[in-house]
Amino acid sequence: MTSRLSLSHAALLACVAVISCYITWSAIAASTRLYNLIVVVPVAVIIAVLLITLVWQALSGSVPDGALPDRKSTIGDIIMLVAFGVFCFGLTKFGFDIATFIFVWAGVAFGGERRLWLPPVYAAVFTLALVKFFGSLFPFPMPLLVL
């Protein structure tokens, strides 16, 4: 049995632990009445027990992490994820049309399309369709820069 706790698995467990601790602390700080803690506290206890179990399982190697994707694929995923985060943030900052056009163009090119002219043309048509059809069904105003 080998001891294995990959960096990304450790990051996930740390993320769960930090968020759960914060939610529990915040709920207790807001009010210690039973009605306020009826779900938070029992779930926090369960999460604490499960965290210990999962870390122990990973470190002891009793439940291995399994085969992880290669480094190149992981870096590609992270780039796409960051680009998606920036795109989501940019929707209201730069306008839905511009943000969507750039994201789809870059995404198609990043996905492996070799014809240089096709991604911007596709991105423009897709953005136009999205703004005119999908966007028109929204009950909220949608910031646009060009269209």
Added chain:
Amino acid sequence: MIDTIAFAQASDLLFSSFGPWLYVIPGLLIGLIFGAIPGLQISMAMAVFLPVTFGMDFLQAMLFLTSIFTGGAYGGGVTAILMNIPGSSSSVATAFDGYPMAKKGQHNEALGLGLGASVVGAFAGYLLLMFLIQPLAGAVLKLGPLEMVMVVVWGLTLIATLNDSTVAKGLMAGAFGLMLSQIGMSTTGTMRTKLGNPYLIDGIAVVPAMIGIFAASELLRLRGSSYLVQSDADREISFKRILAGMAMSLRYPKTLFRGSLIGAIIGAIPGVGSSVANLVAYGEVRRTSKNPEAFGKGEPEGVVAAETANSSSEGGSMTALLALGIPGGAATAVLLAAFSFHNIIGGPAFIRDETELVYAIIIGNMGQVVLLGVLGLLTLRLLGLVIKVPLAYLVPSVLALCAWGGYGITGTLAGPLTVAAFAGLGWLMRRHNYPVAAAVIGLLLGRMTEGELVRTMQISGGNPLGYLLERPIAIAFFILLVVISLILPIMRHRKAKKALV
């Protein structure tokens, strides 16, 4: 149980002219489109088209709006099957087996199965409604928060069965979902965990979170491949195979019956509805299956259970609306608004004085279900074309659609940012074999659990056990829950152990 004179009058209202049916096909199409696009809700479609019903008579308006409801319930399942994006919370369980089927090249069969199960489920739901509307309405009035706690806990037990690698990971995903559901103002009005951000006062927006954790994270994983379905031959859209899939759904009569019954009963409980019904039905069918390990890997029975239950819950939700004038969810609330447009008040008096109208709505909905079968078959070929799109184009386009969908739900930047945050969480969870579906169930049912538990504690004066003894329906639910989730699995485990010896 059926008033034959009113039934004859209802038939006359529906079939003496084409008028009542005029808006059914457009309604079904609107529902299919809104249901199939992540971020566009069925209730949103009904609200958008509500003003159109001003010019219609009451029956036309009801049939138009309920046809959007019917079409939308199935539309959500189409994207769940083809892209692992549940169009709404009522299609979460459809994705569990529908998407693995699509990835195996069985998308035609999965779409057909879903359509067949939806048609049977919705028909059965309305059939039950026709026969049981009065007794069911009486039962609904007897349900209190304790009974709702039982139903919601029943839905939560599914978490324990969803594990991609170990039970601990499944439970951790579910518990973390429950924890995230506690962000924002509590049921009793205590402000907690808002991080100084006004968007978090109402907690995390569940649908954008669901879109992010299910869809966006899966799309990131697919990025390296060329097509959703790898083999060229398997990418074919075959009408014959869709039809075969539809016929295949009839091979699971027990599942169709159980899914319909669970859906109709849970759908009738105000505030619970189809989002819980599909999970409970899926969990029950998986639990009692001879082959539970096949579920989650493309088991047709899983698609049938989920789709039957979410479709039959529509009939159930109409029970509370027609018989009591209580809307069980957002969609029925829009229907209630249509009632008031036409100066009609739902409730016992409506059933007593306008019985023929009630029957006409129910029979009309059964007719709609048949039309959904035909229309679904015609449109599935078009909707299925998504698997022919190269992933280099599909991934960024659907990711963009997901972010737009998040905005469509919240109307603020919080929607797209929730999608992005949950996409990251989902990517990490999938990478280490944590079931993202369990986290969604926790997030979806956490608020409901808290609300019903608090109400139970308040009503019982802090003595829920004493209160339980006074509630026969709650006792029945409790015994059923213990038998199904504890005693039956133990018995089955012992039987399997004995068979090995």
